[in-house]
Amino acid sequence: MNASLPPITGAGTGPASALHHVDSQLEASLERLFALLRIPSISTQLEHAPDCRRAAEWLRDDLQSLGFQASVRDTPGLPIVVAHDRSASAAVEGAPHVLFYGHYDVQPVDPLDLWTNPPFEPVLIDAPAVDGVTPDRWITARGASDDKGQVMTFLEALRAIRAADGSYPLRISILLEGEEESGGPSLRPFLEAHADELRADYALICDTDMLGDHTPAITTMLRGLVGEEIIITCADRDLHSGLYGNAARNPLHLLVEILASLRDAEGRVTLPGFYDDVAPLPPSVKASWERIGFSDAELLGPIGLSIPAGEAGDSALEQTWARPTCEINGITGGYGGEGFKTVLPGKASAKVSFRMVSGQNPEAVRDAFRAHVRSRIPADCSVAFRSHGCSRASSLPIDSASLRAALGALGEEWGTEAAVVGSGGSIPVVRDLQEALGMDSLLIGFARNDNRIHSPNEKYDLSSFHRGTRSWVRVLYALAAGAPEGTPTSV
């Protein structure tokens, strides 16, 4: 694999020595990652709370071995690992102070029978051959990509830098939480309570994707989320659909009428005012995405689809990165088992989410949604709502020196211009860091979009891990040195 790596340039306290260290110590790095992956730190399942603590303690110990003052901090929920590098170094004078963020918790593993290997017994397997050539190897385990593998690219980069130089070229703090996958409430109050300790010049977050397999990317646009559950009640019991059908209101009919009316035939969300505060995509960003040339087929083909489902005329990339939407995440009502039951249910419910882009007010979207639903409930029926999240979209500065420096470093490692991209998903910590600490974030990740995060057989390419680690080495030296004057960005 080393044969395909780009030549190492630079000298002195630059990345060369550390990059050599990354390459030569890859096997030991993998062993450490596997040890972390073996801990079933599922944050949504109470019985795994001790495993979550074990993962936090494992990371604390590893950070202490890297010279950090690291501790496991209790919260009302799952613990948070905080670490600071307090070693004095001449190189740090004038360099920025960065806060690295990641999460040690993972998603549940069901359905377990779809896993080829047990989810907490990590293995390294050959990726399927293409034209007779095995293009990569896969680290397969729950959390391999989201987010343990990505977190460890950063820690292994630190280890290599420390081995090469004895210290780090900039001030580094680290925050690793355990409630990212559960939407837990502990992080935000923790940030607010420890603002002075945690505030840095900006944050580095490793929880995002590359663009395809070969183009490194920094994510600057994240959609916000409004999650809503609606429960419609008609009759006070389940009925026989033959005896009552037609005369008794069917909550599933109300539900499908309401849900179908949320989007029009062109895929646009119909809530009044929904698009009022949606700004058009800046022409420079639109142009750069066209240059990226990531086609609808490249996004949709791997999941078995070909026709973008959103607003007519927008590419699949724009639809997921830059356009708001409404998705139905689940419907429950009536009989779902084998065979048939002629039931006319008394209740039916649905989970619905809105993804919002910069400018949209999530509270206003939620209010408009609830008013839309209520207006369609007949007088003899009722509806109840449960909120499952309400967060704004994030839009990060696309012209900062740190962004330019990081893009340059990534381009050097991957041998191709790095891209500035959007992401359809929400990463609430970005908004939390902005609001609680006044900090922007650089979102740099090495996951691929076929990593099956949240699904069985989650994987992380060995190249993501190896070159991701190398990328952080280059990025950290570049951030320490500052961006060269006039370095162009890809935007």
Added chain:
Amino acid sequence: MNASLPPITGAGTGPASALHHVDSQLEASLERLFALLRIPSISTQLEHAPDCRRAAEWLRDDLQSLGFQASVRDTPGLPIVVAHDRSASAAVEGAPHVLFYGHYDVQPVDPLDLWTNPPFEPVLIDAPAVDGVTPDRWITARGASDDKGQVMTFLEALRAIRAADGSYPLRISILLEGEEESGGPSLRPFLEAHADELRADYALICDTDMLGDHTPAITTMLRGLVGEEIIITCADRDLHSGLYGNAARNPLHLLVEILASLRDAEGRVTLPGFYDDVAPLPPSVKASWERIGFSDAELLGPIGLSIPAGEAGDSALEQTWARPTCEINGITGGYGGEGFKTVLPGKASAKVSFRMVSGQNPEAVRDAFRAHVRSRIPADCSVAFRSHGCSRASSLPIDSASLRAALGALGEEWGTEAAVVGSGGSIPVVRDLQEALGMDSLLIGFARNDNRIHSPNEKYDLSSFHRGTRSWVRVLYALAAGAPEGTPTSV
């Protein structure tokens, strides 16, 4: 309770002695019903197949104790109980030969946690008091009403007649099936293969309701049923709704759009040609239903509703008895558990049923439905269909001598004119008996419309069981004697 029963008239081989026997043996009758109710004969769940056979064997044994030649017959599905009374009796000369039909299978019991008592541990409880008086007692169990309780009214009537007279006043055959609730395929071929054995002058079926709590009823109109399951596949896996939402087609969106489009804002089914063969209600029937004066509030009030959901202008009674409809019986897709999961599912499915009235062709309705669905599936998605029944509506003669005789007997027992009514439900056996054996059916049942059949806490009023049994005693003697000349019907 006996104090409120009407005086017994008639003598000799008339009903008087048998009615006394019904009253004095009520407790033993209940014990037998409870024994049958304890068998969890759920036909839609494979693991209960042995229980279904146990129920069939229990009924065979009971029928043998009543002097019948009874046997459990194997089918490709669940067994069928067939019994014949071969005892010679002078009274039978010239009397009709009747085939009694019922079913021993029951509906599933989920959601189990809504049952006050375990569904297969029958109990007798006081009905809620009205003005300080307990109006009745309730037999509570799955199948109490549908159909074990109703079947046992007939068998207990036979027991009383046999105890009183030593034989039956007419020739009786009995057929009890086990796939009524599952729409199973075994009955029709069985009827055809044993047509000579099973053919009688007409059938008696006890699987229908009274009209309100006090008016006995014979049902002459039954809606047909087309049961369909549709499974829509979009992406080849579940996706993260943030990363793919908007661009990846959501099968739940397709499903709600398709299902919502099946009925218009006035409640009419939108399938092309759906109403072409629907005849208007005969004026005599419409007039008799207006005389019945069963208001929307009386039908909908007890289930917590007040506004008829079907076609504007039709009463709730007409909507359920005489108008076709489409109901959604279940939707499955995405995440239905506690909390929220931002999943964009790869598949979603729904169970849909059409209730049809006389004149409508179920195959044509099914074809129109499938074409409607297919026309709304994008080229990169797919849909599969499963059929769960396809039966025509039934309309029975309303002027026969046997109908008049039965109406007269019911009127005597209940002290009020018996009604000829329609029913929203489908009883496919009525059509099967007509087509396979050339037989009409008399549908006489004692269920109340608040019996919660197919729902948790299914019940059968003790008065339904007791006076239902007494009603069959009177009806059987009346059918044996023939209808009085010129007896008016209520139509």
